[in-house]
Amino acid sequence: MPARARQRTAARPAARAAAPPRWPSPHILGLQDAKPNDIRALLRLALRCEPHARPGAKPLTALTGRTVANLFLEDSTRTRLSFTLAARRLSAITLDLTTNASSVNKGESLHDTAKTLVAMGADAIVIRHASAGAALLLTREVDACILNAGDGRHEHPTQGLLDAFAIGEAFSRLKSLDFSGIRVAIIGDLANSRVARSDIAALTALGASVICAGPKPLAPDEFRALGCDLTHDPDEALEGAHAVQMLRVQTERAAAVGSLKEYADAWQLTPERAGRLRKGAIVMHPGPMNRGVEIHPSVADSARARMERQVALGVPVRMACLLAAFHAKKLIPASALKP
Ligand code: NCD
Numbered sequence: 001m002p003a004r005a006r007q008r009t010a011a012r013p014a015a016r017a018a019a020p021p022r023w024p025s026p027h028i029l030g031l032q033d034a035k036p037n038d039i040r041a042l043l044r045l046a047l048r049c050e051p052h053a054r055p056g057a058k059p060l061t062a063l064t065g066r067t068v069a070n071l072f073l074e075d076s077t078r079t080r081l082s083f084t085l086a087a088r089r090l091s092a093i094t095l096d097l098t099t100n101a102s103s104v105n106k107g108e109s110l111h112d113t114a115k116t117l118v119a120m121g122a123d124a125i126v127i128r129h130a131s132a133g134a135a136l137l138l139t140r141e142v143d144a145c146i147l148n149a150g151d152g153r154h155e156h157p158t159q160g161l162l163d164a165f166a167i168g169e170a171f172s173r174l175k176s177l178d179f180s181g182i183r184v185a186i187i188g189d190l191a192n193s194r195v196a197r198s199d200i201a202a203l204t205a206l207g208a209s210v211i212c213a214g215p216k217p218l219a220p221d222e223f224r225a226l227g228c229d230l231t232h233d234p235d236e237a238l239e240g241a242h243a244v245q246m247l248r249v250q251t252e253r254a255a256a257v258g259s260l261k262e263y264a265d266a267w268q269l270t271p272e273r274a275g276r277l278r279k280g281a282i283v284m285h286p287g288p289m290n291r292g293v294e295i296h297p298s299v300a301d302s303a304r305a306r307m308e309r310q311v312a313l314g315v316p317v318r319m320a321c322l323l324a325a326f327h328a329k330k331l332i333p334a335s336a337l338k339p
Helices: 003-017 036-053 078-089 106-119 134-141 157-170 194-205 221-226 234-238 260-267 307-328
Strands: 067-072 093-098 124-129 145-151 183-187 209-213 229-231 243-246 282-284
Touching: 036 078, 036 157, 036 194, 036 307, 067 078, 067 106, 078 093, 078 124, 078 145, 078 157, 078 307, 093 106, 106 124, 106 134, 124 134, 124 307, 134 145, 145 157, 145 307, 157 194, 157 243, 157 282, 157 307, 183 194, 183 234, 194 209, 194 221, 194 243, 209 234, 221 229, 282 307
Parallel strands: 067 093, 067 124, 124 145, 183 209, 183 243, 209 229, 243 282
Antiparallel strands: none
8 A cells, every 4th residue: 555545544543542522722711602512521521530639638730830810700609619620620820819800990900900910821710700791792802711600691612511421410410421211300590691591501411301490580590592391380390300400590580570578489309399399309500599588498408409519610621621621722732631
């Protein structure tokens, strides 16, 4: 065989085997526009990171000498700490900037703050902001990987991924990443929830069916366009579901919720309501929980509750997101994607 032809036949299958789907962008802004295989690529990577996120695990060295800056301009406990831990478990240097949103003059000062972080050497900025599109805006203003940690009511992609991971783990679908036949209910304040939007995107991409439920003012018809069913009856959503994600009533965003007592009477996940779920079903909440409002304390503390697992899984998911973004920006080699 002539050398050229030999080269061609040998190169083709090797090239194919060497190119598993990878997150294509140095930014992680949302899941609604992502291809299912790109979402799978992040979850596969998260699965590889998971043993390295456990207590006592030796930190990976993929991001040694790199800097990850948290720029949180809205309150957060879980997401901020989890991104910090994820970056440190990859041996990055972390910077943590939390500013009271009211003191930030959005347009110019956001731009200036981000420029300052990059001038100090930040390779990645993790941003939480009250305005939808803030993360996208930053991608145009600074030369760094941008990771969206929640922008207004728009998206919270790492939460969507960790929720999908928790469901995949509970129903042994992490290997296949095929969620067909799994039914997930998302209940509560949908209108104000970036978590719901990212959850729907991740879960439907993997083939799950999603039914959303909320009181009419908090569950607008537009949600159907995201690829889920919509009802205004909590029991209908819960009936036979494998998993339920309860959403917090976002009093800081929702003007017209009415009294929390009325809301709790009509919408709280009580033990009786949870009885409608299928056997083996799990109960989830992105946190922070309002016990006694959207969820009854005994359900929150029941064996079905997966809230602590959700929190724990946030770390490997964010490790995967950092690795994928750094690799797409050509700051780390492909070998770093096989921890
Ligand atoms: C959520 C958020 O901030 O979007 N929390 C979180 O990130 N774990 C949901 C909420 O605030 O209700």
